[in-house]
Amino acid sequence: MKCDFCGGNTRAKKVKRQHWLKKQLYIVENVSAEVCMECGERYFHAQTLDAVDRFLSEEHEIKAHLNVELVQFASAAA
Numbered sequence: 330m331k332c333d334f335c336g337g338n339t340r341a342k343k344v345k346r347q348h349w350l351k352k353q354l355y356i357v358e359n360v361s362a363e364v365c366m367e368c369g370e371r372y373f374h375a376q377t378l379d380a381v382d383r384f385l386s387e388e389h390e391i392k393a394h395l396n397v398e399l400v401q402f403a404s405a406a407a
């Protein structure tokens with residue numbers, strides 16, 4: 330497909346995605362996406378996102394628990 334933002338060509342790839350479900354954040358590896366070769370924009374099919382929702386809703390193997398920082402970018406620093 331063509332990228333909506335820059336018109337570049339996209340390619341099917343497996344990517345790592347930050348995925349929110351029921352106010353919880355998951356990092357999900359190996360998710361199918363179309364990735365723009367020019368700007369890096371990623372496109373996910375609604376079907377794929379539904380499948381990730383289902384996968385996370387059911388019992389699944391957890392590779393690791395991560396600590397993440399939530400911060401607000403201080404725009405004055407830019």
Ligand SMILES: [Zn+2]
Pocket residue numbers: 332333334335336337365366367368369370
């Ligand atoms: Zn693009």
